[in-house]
Structures are given as C-alpha cells and as structure tokens.
Amino acid sequence: MGDLLINLLASVIAGAAVWLAQFAIRRRRLERERAFFGLTAGATSLLVASRHASSPREESIHRRDVAALVELATIVRECGARADLVGGGQPVHELGRVAEFCVGGPGANPRAGTHLRAVLHGLSYTVYEWPAHGDGAKLAFSVGGQEYVHTPETGYAVLARFWGPADGRPVLYLGGLTAGGNLATARYLANHHRELFRRFGADRPFCLVLRIREPAAYGTDLTEIVADVSDVAFTAPPAPEGLQE
Template identity: 55%
Template sequence: MQDLAINLVASALAAVAAWLIQRGIRYRRLARMRAFFGLREGAPSLLIAGRHWSSPRVSSVHRNDMGAIVELGAIVKECGGRADLVPAAEAPKELGKVTEFCIGGPESNPRTAAHLAALLPGVRVTTFEEAGEGVPIIVGEARYERLPHEEAHVVLARALPTAHPVFLLIGQTALSNLAAARYLASHHRDLRRRYGDDSPFCLVLKVRQPGAYGPDLVQVVADATPTAFDGTPPPALPSQRRPWWSVGRRP
C-alpha cells in the first residue's frame, strides 16, 4: 500500500513537472513572438488595408486583402493584442505609436506610398496606370515583373521607425498580399532567428502559378534589406502609351 502511495505521488509530481515545463516553453515562445511583432498583452495594433480598386467606397476591401487581414489578426490575437482595422483613407496622422500592418500597394493605399518614401527609399512599387499588367517592383537595379496567372511578387518588410514596428505587405496583386500574410504567419520564427527583434528586413517573395495554386506556392527570391533601407530611390519609369483596350483594367 505504501509503495502504491509513493508511485501515485511520484506520478503526480512528474505530471506537474511536465505541465510546468510545457507552460514555460509556451510562455517563452509567446514572449519571443510578442517581441518580434512589437506586441504585448492588451496592446492595440493597426491593420491598414488598401481600397478595392473597382469600388468607389473608401472602406471597400478586396476579398484577398480581407484574407490577409484575417491572417494578421490571428497573429495579433495569439500575442494577446488588439487589432483595429482602419481603411487607408482614415489612417492616423502619426507613426510608431503602435505596431502597424500596412497592406496593399501605393495605388490603393496612400499609407503605403508614404511608408515607401520615408522608410524604404530603395524600393519603387509601380502602379497599373503607369506600367500596365507587369506592375514591376524595382529594388535598386533589380526588377520583378508580374506574369499574369504565372507569377506575382510581393514585398514583405519590417521597418523600425520607433520601438513599434511597421510591417509592409506590398504585392502586385491582392492575392500576393494574402500570400505574404500567410508567409509571415508561418515563418515568423525563422525570420526572428535571422533578423532578431531590433533589425529591419525587406524580402521579395514570388507567388508561383497563382492561377492554379492561389497563394500557397511561395518562395523568397531576394533579401533586399540593405538596398531597400539604405539605397537611393530607383528612377521613375518612362511614360508609356497604353493601348485603348487596357484603360480601366486592373490585374
């Protein structure tokens, strides 16, 4: 009987020890995740989405951008923070007071245009109006073109103007914005190991065969960090005369 009691006590102590170890591991993982995203328990954050190009309403958002918002909102929720969705036209006139996730290119999101000019001077993201369906992303001397239904590119960056980071997801299509959000959600531990909590980064991702696989087939094609943050602004594209049948169309 005494041996049984000892075994029961030992089993209970082992179970408590295992629970405490698992709790400690979860706490460390959560603390690291919070540090990477600049979030804490109950802290607010901003999700600033670009306007749907075909809608006259400033608060209208493309369904794939909504998918990106859901992915990013899940990150914030896991960190115990609060995500506030703000249309680009209503973005606050301040910077760095809270963690910010900015979604979409400069054509749909003026907040993105401001961040590119102020935080990523070495990156130029063209618009459909000036470059057509190729909408190249230019980083230094590198140029990344969109091939409709075959491949699209997206810039995934973290800028650190203050202690609160700004995450930028700037794709050639709304689908590529979603791909970047999913990549960030699934690879943030790898990104933290590489860049830590206090260093900016800028990656160019390629979404392969989006017509067949949607946002699921993604690869890193360039780490453009030095050029994006320290490089000189790429030159503007020469003006192009677009065919009459392409006027008003978007990728």
C-alpha cells in the first residue's frame, strides 16, 4: 500500500509539473504575441478596412479583405484585446493611441495613403493602364529602387510595422496589390508572427516585401518573404538633381 501511495503521489507531482511547465510556455508565448502586436488584455485595437476597389458603395469591402480582417480579429481576440472596425476614410485615433492593423494599399484605403506620406516615405504604389494592345491595369509598388509588379502568376504585398513620432502602440500595415494579396499577408502574419518576433523583437520597425506565387492555383499557400526593405522604406528617396536645392 505504501508503494502504491508513493507512486500515486509521484504521478500527481509529475503531472502538476508538466501542467505548470505547459502553462508557463503558453503564458510566455501569449506575452510575446501581445508585445509584438502592441496589444494588452482588455485594450482596444483598430482594424482599418480597405474599400472594394470596383464597388460604387463607399462602405463595400471585398470578400477577401473580409477574410483578412477575420484573421486579424482572431489575433486580437487571442491576445485578449478588442477590435474596432473602421473604414480607411473614417476619422480614427492618432498614431500610438491604440494598436492598429491597416489593410490595403493607398488606392482603396486613404489611411494607408496617410501612413505612406507620414512614415513609409520610401514606398510608393502605382496603378496605371497597360499599353493600348494590352488589357486591364498594371498594379505595382516601388521601394528601394525596385518595382514589384502584379501578374497572374505572382502577387506582391508589403508587411510593415512602425510607430508614430510619439511611439505608443504600433501600426501593422498590410498592403497588397490586390485583395488576395491583403489576405495572403494577413495569413502570413498569423502563421509567422513568432518568427518575426525572434527576428525583430517587440520594438524594431520593419518593412518586408512578400511574394505570393501562383495565387490562382494555390491561393495564399505559397507566400514568402522576398525582400527586407526596412533600411529604405522609412527614408524618402533622394529628389531628382534638378529639384535639389
């Protein structure tokens, strides 16, 4: 009987130790996740939605942007925070008041355009028509002297984290060339934020170019980092010689 009680007690102690270790690991992961996104328990965060580019309704959102917002709202909920959804053209808090997730490029999200002018000086988006013999519009962005052009076989998006001049809470910017690019970026962020934390910590700004390969066939499955442009994205490119003082 004594041996049985000893073995039972040892099992209880071992089980408690395993549970405590797993609890500590989960807690540490949660704290790192909160630190990476600038979220705290019970705090409010902002989801800034992109308008549907081809819809005449100002409040219309593309279904893939809706899916991207769901991915981000899930992150916020996992961190114990709350998410408020607003349109890119609506008045919102100043930078740093709350953590912000801004979805979509400046063509459909005025808030994104403001971020590019104020912080992401080295990043610019272009939408222009193909030559007369072509069909549709060319979608591209440029950063660090490199242009990234959307094609049927390859999509591109920007994933950036930065702070305003007064620090505070960060902005996570997800700027795809299409709604599908926005969704791919949101899913990449949800799946790889632990790796990004190990790389950039909780307080380093970054700007990454993501490539989405064969989106028509594989959706968002083949999304990868193609360039780290953190060194140039936050710096305005030099003015042409004729415009320099």
